Amino acid sequence: MTEPQIQNPQSQIANHKSRSPIGVFDSGIGGLTVVRGLRRRLPGESIIYFGDTARLPYGTKSAETIKRFALEDAEFLVSRGVKLVIAACHSASSVALADLERQLTVPVLGVIEPGARALCAATRSGRVAVIGTGATIRAGAYEQAIRRLRGDVEIVAKATPLFVPLAEEGWLENDVAEAAARRYLAPLVAERIDAVLLGCTHYPLLAPLIGRVLGPGVKLVDSSEETAVAAEAMLGQRDGGMEAGRDEERKAKPGTLSCYLSDLSPNFETIGSRFLGEPLGDVLRVSVGKG
Ligand code: DGL
DSSP states (O other), X not given: OOOOOOOOHHHHHHHHHHHSOEEEEESSSTTHXXXXXXXXXXXXXXXXXXXXXXXXXXXTSOHHHXXXXXXXXXXXXXXXXXXXXXXXXXXXXXXXXXXXXXXXXSOEEEXXXXXXXXXXXXXSSSEEEEEEOHHHHHHTHHHHHHHHHOTTOEEEEEEOTTHHHHHHHTOSSSHHHHHHHHHHHHHHHHTTOSEEEEESTTGGGGHHHHHHHHOTTOEEEEHHHHHXXXXXXXXXXXXXXXXXXXXXXXXXXXXXXXXXXXXXXXTHHHHHHHHHTSOOOOEEEOOOSOO
């Protein structure tokens, strides 16, 4: 017979936290690319996803509005009992991360720092590019993060906003997508960069096209994968570890995914599965903030 295990209060807190879900928010459904990376890397973790489809896009809005929206999105996740909030939206991470860190009661992870780190590791020549929405490029957060890590890099930052509707439309390889990619990426080719950071939730879907237009010598850095690596490190480090069910237990009991959207647009299921890489399952509509 095995002895009943007596836990001290501290480890009970740690266990409680470890079983709590991770919260992920985005301006819409694109942030499911980050969820895809998390589910691959941390299959034992349960995830609550909130996509602000009613107020999308964020990438064209002012920093002030994005900050307000991001805080409301994150507070919704905190109210669901998450142990960590991940701002999957690059536009929100670029302008609102410091405010989120200051105002939330749980740790926060954005996509900027992990992406910048991976970009610095990927480049040989020190000539790199960042592509993203207008809000992300205007904020300059990627450039600041890259420079903090490596002062000697040359950075080309380019807003490529049309990639967002192209990805949502599923136009990933056709003539229109190709023309947009050639027009947007020509300056990057001319600058002879050797690594580009896909600084938007939607861009991993366009990676094959972007890679083809930039040519074989350019490495594509996907922030969504790097964010999962950073989340793993963060959960392992904080409060003596908040990672759900390690090793054997983790394999036996996969984490769940609960999705909430602020508007159930007619084609959210099709688009959502494309970003997530698997069927979306049940999705609930929820209102956050005052609009
Ligand atoms: N999720 C946004 C981002 O990563 C793209 C879509 C939008 O503009 O809201 O910046």
